[in-house]
Amino acid sequence: MELQELLILVIEPSRMQRNIITNHLRSLGVQAIEEFSDASEALERMRSITPDIVMSAMHLPDMTGSELVGEMRKVAGLDEVVFFLISSETLYRYLEPIRQSGAATILPKPFDPEELRKALLSAVEYVDDRQNADEDHDDAFEDLWVLVVDDSKMSRRYLSRILTSLGVVNQREAKDGAEALQVLKNQRFDLVITDYNMPNIDGLELVQHIRQYTDQPAVPVLVVTSEQDEEPLISFKQVGVTAICRKPLSYHSLKQLLKHLIVDQTI
The missing domain is CATH 3.40.50.2300 (Response regulator)
Known part of the structure; x- marks a missing residue:
């Protein structure tokens, strides 16, 4: 899989922040990007199509990013989806559930585009390995x-x-x-x-x-x-x-x- 083959859901209430994130993704070659301002709408979309990566802010209108990833992990299929948190949040009570959920990365706002690129490449590797779980093992x-x-x-x-x-x-x-x-x-x-x-x-x-x-x-x-x-x-x-x-x-x-x-x- 290549970066341009990824389907990424971006969940961010700020239109300006969504634009920053999606522009960086497109500059890296990602083409399939769907944008959401709240978690409920994104979860509903995930029930009909499974994304490769979900990128979310911490504080959303209807729940926190921690609660969102918790809901995803309860659903077969969504429990394996790569989750990125993009947030300036530093409080332990918010970040600890994200860390324990198996989140792939936590990127601060503003994030380093190179760190985003590395995180995406790592996610592609994970998706590839998951899809080819029965092939090419050492x-x-x-x-x-x-x-x-x-x-x-x-x-x-x-x-x-x-x-x-x-x-x-x-x-x-x-x-x-x-x-x-x-x-x-x-x-x-x-x-x-x-x-x-x-x-x-x-x-x-x-x-x-x-x-x-x-x-x-x-x-x-x-x-x-x-x-x-x-x-x-x-x-x-x-x-x-x-x-x-x-x-x-x-x-x-x-x-x-x-x-x-x-x-x-x-x-």
Whole structure:
């Protein structure tokens, strides 16, 4: 797929902001763009045609961008649509649901056109991989086992889709560190992907336990987190985490990292 083949829905109440966004998209070669000023009309349109990307502001007349992506994730077909947030919002209570939903990117207003281009190319890669899920997989992924640990069901589903696009069919999920440790007692894994902030046992405690008390202390552990404070992330490095990724996740960046962690370390 090329950029000019994408169907993008732009949801923005300000006509001026919509014009800025659509002009940038057209300058990058995107041709199929549909514009909406509120979420309800856009959701109704999505029921008849599935877009490749939805680009939305945070504050809409009828709901927030967080509520919009939440509604999309409840609908089969729309739950896999790439979501971009374009907003100057900085409050945690608004942004955290977007990060946990598997949003592809959060672009500030005004955004850097180069960052938009990179995000679009990453989205094209995701759409291509999703559409060709059964083709051209690296054989090195076929026999691998990956454990995904996150208290957000939407985040687990997003990570699972990325793994599936790579050809990883052997996956297990756990909703927190406590459940993950029970799974690890009975099965060996080639990679553990974990969130940081979780109930019962968080990601930091999970990594510590894996490194010190399990029979697979050398398993690669990737932390995927929306944590903005650097201090706990330094603690992760001290206990032996393999890599750290921030939410929202760039599909391309995460895919390349997973290939390095899973494939390059096993050949």
